[in-house]
Amino acid sequence: MRKTFIKTLSEISRDNEDIYIVCGDAGFGVFEDFKKEKPDRFINTGVAEANMIGYSAGLAITGFNVFVYNIIPFLLYRCYEQVRNDICYQRLPVTLVGIGSGVTYAPAGMTHYSVEDIALCRSLPNLSIISPIDPIETKAAIEYAVEYNGPLFIRLAKSGELVIRKDESMDITVPHVISEGEDVAIISYGSIFSEALHAVNILKNEGIEPALISLPMIKPINEEAIFDIINGFRAVIILEEHLRYGGLVSILADLFIERGIGARFIPLTLPDAFIHDVNRQAGMRRKYGIDAEGVARTVRSVITDKSQGYLLQNR
Amino acid sequence: MSLKTEQMVFAIHKAMSVREKILKMANRSKGAHVGSCLSVVDILTYLYFKELRIRPEDTLWEDRDYFLMSKGHGAMALYAVLAERGVIDEKLLKGYMQEDGTLPAHLDRFSVPGIEVSAGALGHGLSIAVGIAHGLKLRSKKNRVFVLMGDGECQEGSVWEAAMLAPKLKLSNLTVIVDLNDLQGYGRPSELVSFYPFAEKWKAFGWEAVEADGHNFDSLRSAFTRADRSSLPSVIIAKTVKGKGISFMEDELKWHYFIVTDEHLSAALMELKGA
Ligand SMILES: Cc1ncc(C[n+]2csc(CCOP(=O)(O)OP(=O)(O)O)c2C)c(N)n1
Numbered sequence: 043m044r045k046t047f048i049k050t051l052s053e054i055s056r057d058n059e060d061i062y063i064v065c066g067d068a069g070f071g072v073f074e075d076f077k078k079e080k081p082d083r084f085i086n087t088g089v090a091e092a093n094m095i096g097y098s099a100g101l102a103i104t105g106f107n108v109f110v111y112n113i114i115p116f117l118l119y120r121c122y123e124q125v126r127n128d129i130c131y132q133r134l135p136v137t138l139v140g141i142g143s144g145v146t147y148a149p150a151g152m153t154h155y156s157v158e159d160i161a162l163c164r165s166l167p168n169l170s171i172i173s174p175i176d177p178i179e180t181k182a183a184i185e186y187a188v189e190y191n192g193p194l195f196i197r198l199a200k201s202g203e204l205v206i207r208k209d210e211s212m213d214i215t216v217p218h219v220i221s222e223g224e225d226v227a228i229i230s231y232g233s234i235f236s237e238a239l240h241a242v243n244i245l246k247n248e249g250i251e252p253a254l255i256s257l258p259m260i261k262p263i264n265e266e267a268i269f270d271i272i273n274g275f276r277a278v279i280i281l282e283e284h285l286r287y288g289g290l291v292s293i294l295a296d297l298f299i300e301r302g303i304g305a306r307f308i309p310l311t312l313p314d315a316f317i318h319d320v321n322r323q324a325g326m327r328r329k330y331g332i333d334a335e336g337v338a339r340t341v342r343s344v345i346t347d348k349s350q351g352y353l354l355q356n357r
Numbered sequence: 358m359s360l361k362t363e364q365m366v367f368a369i370h371k372a373m374s375v376r377e378k379i380l381k382m383a384n385r386s387k388g389a390h391v392g393s394c395l396s397v398v399d400i401l402t403y404l405y406f407k408e409l410r411i412r413p414e415d416t417l418w419e420d421r422d423y424f425l426m427s428k429g430h431g432a433m434a435l436y437a438v439l440a441e442r443g444v445i446d447e448k449l450l451k452g453y454m455q456e457d458g459t460l461p462a463h464l465d466r467f468s469v470p471g472i473e474v475s476a477g478a479l480g481h482g483l484s485i486a487v488g489i490a491h492g493l494k495l496r497s498k499k500n501r502v503f504v505l506m507g508d509g510e511c512q513e514g515s516v517w518e519a520a521m522l523a524p525k526l527k528l529s530n531l532t533v534i535v536d537l538n539d540l541q542g543y544g545r546p547s548e549l550v551s552f553y554p555f556a557e558k559w560k561a562f563g564w565e566a567v568e569a570d571g572h573n574f575d576s577l578r579s580a581f582t583r584a585d586r587s588s589l590p591s592v593i594i595a596k597t598v599k600g601k602g603i604s605f606m607e608d609e610l611k612w613h614y615f616i617v618t619d620e621h622l623s624a625a626l627m628e629l630k631g632a
Contacts, residue, residue, distance in 0.1 A: 067509060067512075067549075068543060070542065070543050070611075070614055086543050086544055087549075088546070088550035089479050089480070089509045089510055089542070091513075092514055115478060120478065149458070150463055151429075151461040151465050151477050152475070153463050153475070153476070154462075154477055320452065320454065320455065320457065320458040321456055321457060322454075325457070
């Protein structure tokens with residue numbers, strides 16, 4: 043995802059003088075070529091995140107299309123008020139490109155996890171959120187960001203994510219059915235999507251076919267499209283590498299309640315707790331039941347226990 | 358005011374053993390930050406064997422000196438010195454970053470005894486240290502508070518917010534050590550966002566600022582002695598080399614990130630032992 047991000051942005055910036063990259067002392071191995079090519083369109087403002095964001099807002103006021111790159115906690119948490127007041131409140135064209143979604147960096151420790159970022163960002167007016175599942179969605183997200191004229195958070199993992207989407211010329215703002223199915227639908231976003239995909243492949247061998255939906259743009263959510271897609275499913279499993287509250291589960295719950303639509307949600311998330319376990323990302327996902335096996339187990343139990351959930355009511 | 362020969366030999370031996378532990382942890386874990394850790398070995402060795410009043414068997418002893426490792430990415434160095442000093446079992450180092458292990462890559466105060474505060478996001482330690490130092494003063498306690506920061510870390514505004522508060526609270530019981538290796542995550546502080554002249558800035562804020570060679574025990578000793586005697590909060594600006602002790606790692610940005618392979622490890626250990 044990191045490579046796709048810089049490759050896409052570098053290509054676009056060859057004939058776009060307004061693109062400017064700001065990093066907060068991160069990006070070793072990412073920006074070397076860009077710095078050479080466009081030395082006056084890149085700055086490392088150091089380990090000083092509040093200033094990094096305020097400065098980016100200022101650049102945006104002078105007409106630059108600013109991309110800020112950092113590890114998510116140092117992109118959003120340390121400087122939340124700057125993001126809120128300087129970028130979102132003033133609706134400035136700044137794209138916040140964050141890496142290390144979820145527990146990508148495990149076992150780095152809680153300081154380096156970004157497991158409440160969706161909760162923080164969803165509450166900020168004017169801020170859009172895109173969390174790609176793979177390099178193809180990442181490319182589409184960056185292209186969208188260049189055109190979009192407002193505050194945007196792009197939530198990336200790190201590197202080595204496999205290609206999942208086949209449709210390069212997609213509309214990143216709509217949810218997309220990756221795998222057709224019935225009875226149970228799985229919705230996910232971000233790099234953990236690969237676990238859901240793996241689960242679907244395991245289940246296919248058992249004759250179970252849940253639907254699998256990618257939802258890259260979490261805010262604003264394309265409400266009509268999401269209702270159309272999940273209408274008729276008995277239960278919806280929401281898989282996210284995020285703490286239990288404030289993420290996609292909460293976002294969809296809000297939406298369904300508001301519309302008076304009954305639906306059975308099964309949240310597969312990290313717990314409502316600080317994480318002290320020493321495990322790598324794969325082990326951590328396994329421990330909290332949000333890996334492929336956990337998803338498959340959940341689908342099986344929903345399929346066999348018909349009391350779990352009920353048909354979604356039409357609007 | 359230099360160390361006696363046998364004390365010097367002892368300290369050098371301890372530092373070498375700490376370096377060996379760090380290199381092995383870095384190799385086994387395939388994790389980053391070996392350069393950041395080697396940079397502070399001599400400072401930590403001096404602190405844990407010469408300066409800090411602690412009881413290895415009772416890390417919550419109420420009269421202890423507090424040590425806060427603000428540059429939390431130097432975790433391996435702290436774990437290694439805690440093991441060397443007998444605060445934690447050396448066997449625990451094998452669980453560094455391992456599946457269901459005990460030691461994470463940044464500091465978690467609930468992981469093992471002797472970790473005074475959790476850290477990993479830069480620029481938090483000094484503020485907490487100011488709070489602890491003031492709390493101790495309010496309770497008329499004699500404990501001292503030490504905090505170790507990176508030089509890149511000193512670009513954080515919060516560092517200077519705390520630096521303004523400490524003299525106002527007359528925190529003579531507080532000593533900051535800055536690991537001045539002139540490398541950070543993606544460049545050099547002197548080139549990116551320079552804070553020089555550095556000692557003068559601290560002095561202007563009302564601190565006792567002492568410069569030292571962060572790899573020389575005699576130099577560290579006189580710096581800590583001056584800090585201890587000062588009625589002001591003190592900062593020891595310790596000139597260091599990132600990756601110190603392993604020639605091919607010294608003063609190289611990439612060793613903030615690079616993994617210590619088996620080949621690197623054997624070359625590094627050979628150099629250490631030969632030294
Ligand atoms: C608030 C915050 N921002 C960014 C980071 C990412 N980061 C980890 S280490 C580092 C460089 C630190 O440089 P320095 O303090 O000089 O320590 P060194 O490793 O050079 O000893 C950065 C930017 C972080 N951990 N915390």
